[in-house]
Amino acid sequence: MESCLSSSSSQWYSSFLTDFKAELAQLKSTQLYVGYSGGVDSRLLLELACQCFPAKQVTAIHINHGLSARAEEWAQHCQQQCELLGCEFIGLQGNTVVNGAGLEAAARTLRYEKFAETIPEGGVLLLAHHLDDQVETFFLRLMRGAGVHGLKAMASLSRRDHYQLFRPLLSLSKAQLIEWAEHLGLAWIEDDSNDDVLLDRNYLRHNVLPMLEARWPAYRQRIQSSIDLLASGNDAAISQSFVVEQELQHRLSFDQGLKLVQLNDFSEAQMLSLLHAWLLKIGQQVPSKQRLKEIYRAVIHARADATPEVRLGQGAIRRHGPAIYWVADMPEPALPPAVSEQELQYWAGVGWVGLQVSADKQDPTLSLQTGLPNLNWRLRSGGEVIQPAGRSKSRDLKRLLQEYRVKPWLRYRIPLLYSGDQLVAVADLFVVQGYQAGINDPSLRLVWKNSANAD
Numbered sequence: 001m002e003s004c005l006s007s008s009s010s011q012w013y014s015s016f017l018t019d020f021k022a023e024l025a026q027l028k029s030t031q032l033y034v035g036y037s038g039g040v041d042s043r044l045l046l047e048l049a050c051q052c053f054p055a056k057q058v059t060a061i062h063i064n065h066g067l068s069a070r071a072e073e074w075a076q077h078c079q080q081q082c083e084l085l086g087c088e089f090i091g092l093q094g095n096t097v098v099n100g101a102g103l104e105a106a107a108r109t110l111r112y113e114k115f116a117e118t119i120p121e122g123g124v125l126l127l128a129h130h131l132d133d134q135v136e137t138f139f140l141r142l143m144r145g146a147g148v149h150g151l152k153a154m155a156s157l158s159r160r161d162h163y164q165l166f167r168p169l170l171s172l173s174k175a176q177l178i179e180w181a182e183h184l185g186l187a188w189i190e191d192d193s194n195d196d197v198l199l200d201r202n203y204l205r206h207n208v209l210p211m212l213e214a215r216w217p218a219y220r221q222r223i224q225s226s227i228d229l230l231a232s233g234n235d236a237a238i239s240q241s242f243v244v245e246q247e248l249q250h251r252l253s254f255d256q257g258l259k260l261v262q263l264n265d266f267s268e269a270q271m272l273s274l275l276h277a278w279l280l281k282i283g284q285q286v287p288s289k290q291r292l293k294e295i296y297r298a299v300i301h302a303r304a305d306a307t308p309e310v311r312l313g314q315g316a317i318r319r320h321g322p323a324i325y326w327v328a329d330m331p332e333p334a335l336p337p338a339v340s341e342q343e344l345q346y347w348a349g350v351g352w353v354g355l356q357v358s359a360d361k362q363d364p365t366l367s368l369q370t371g372l373p374n375l376n377w378r379l380r381s382g383g384e385v386i387q388p389a390g391r392s393k394s395r396d397l398k399r400l401l402q403e404y405r406v407k408p409w410l411r412y413r414i415p416l417l418y419s420g421d422q423l424v425a426v427a428d429l430f431v432v433q434g435y436q437a438g439i440n441d442p443s444l445r446l447v448w449k450n451s452a453n454a455d
């Protein structure tokens with residue numbers, strides 16, 4: 001762009017103005033606000049705004065920071081320029097409070113506060129940031145170690161507070177602006193604080209960027225291309241995280257497992273994102289990418305009938321059928337030696353061997369064991385064969401637990417309720433045939449829940 005400017009400037013100006021008019025029309029605002037410092041950038045912007053929009057509907061806002069001995073003179077100059085143009089002028093006085101972030105940042109904060117106080121809801125503010133500002137912002141943020149969000153520097157159109165912020169000159173270099181302003185015979189003020197190389201921005205502008213320019217004359221455009229790529233990469237990342245979140249909602253089981261059905265279309269990268277999002281969702285610390293890959297290969301890629309396990313935090317990721325779960329380490333099962341009617345109630349609601357057993361009963365006197373003496377809890381010892389109430393045949397407990405989809409790591413932990421040596425109930429899964437009369441009291445319900453996987 002720079003190279004053709006001198007030879008075909010007028011053609012170039014008119015094409016910029018055509019675009020600018022179209023952009024302003026799209027903003028659908030009846031009043032434009034221009035941040036007018038009095039410098040060449042904002043003077044040119046004000047001029048162009050008044051060319052493309054009725055001047056009476058343009059308001060210049062000048063903030064007098066009171067930082068320069070000439071501040072009063074500048075404010076007067078700005079007011080006079082607005083009178084010449086026939087646009088409204090709002091001059092505001094501010095008290096720039098310098099804190100740890102430095103003078104420039106304090107002035108900027110004050111400016112944005114004043115803009116927010118002055119511009120009505122839904123208004124449009126034009127600022128005269130240009131390509132050199134953009135490049136400087138990029139390098140300053142790079143020097144602060146910014147990530148993608150920071151490095152994509154300034155957007156030409158954004159929302160700030162309750163108004164829209166438009167930077168129409170962002171694609172033009174400072175040299176282009178000066179050439180255009182001179183061509184139009186505009187008057188502006190020079191701010192000598194721009195020469196103070198103790199300020200980072202000025203140091204960059206005067207000492208660093210000229211060296212880049214000497215070697216790579218088109219460095220501004222190159223950096224703007226990178227900024228555009230960063231911005232589109234960031235947008236893609238945001239939309240990807242939205243898709244992953246939706247996918248996760250669809251795949252999260254009621255007991256916080258991640259359902260792995262129909263994964264054929266998923267790339268490894270997508271699976272890793274899903275895994276990452278799932279671990280965050282269930283409150284686990286997300287491990288390194290390398291570790292995520294290990295989990296992916298060992299657990300997700302395992303054969304359907306395998307029971308893989310990868311340790312993570314105070315537990316492990318395990319697979320059960322078509323889903324994976326994070327299972328907290330559980331202490332060795334320990335049962336209370338005996339249980340009476342009162343004890344059953346006593347144990348109700350107590351976190352217990354990784355399971356929570358509770359009696360859902362309004363009436364505190366349990367009628368459970370009428371005719372069921374010596375109630376006691378036991379764990380599976382293996383080989384139990386029983387007939388659940390309502391079934392015609394006995395079955396071995398191992399199969400029954402599979403049938404009831406009890407996860408493998410819980411099968412030796414669920415509490416079995418005995419009366420003497422007679423198995424009466426298996427947790428809250430079923431009551432044994434013949435004992436349901438006492439147990440099927442609708443006011444009593446035994447609930448077992450793996451506390452680690454509880455919602």
Ligand SMILES: Nc1ncnc2c1ncn2[C@@H]1O[C@H](COP(=O)(O)OP(=O)(O)OP(=O)(O)O)[C@@H](O)[C@H]1O
Nearest residue numbers: 035036037041042061062063064108126127128129
């Ligand atoms: N004193 C002022 N009064 C009103 N507008 C101002 C003033 N100073 C700057 N502006 C507006 O802000 C734009 C950016 O100014 P400058 O580059 O000095 O600010 P900055 O500190 O880089 O701001 P930003 O945080 O927005 O990048 C100017 O082009 C002008 O439109």
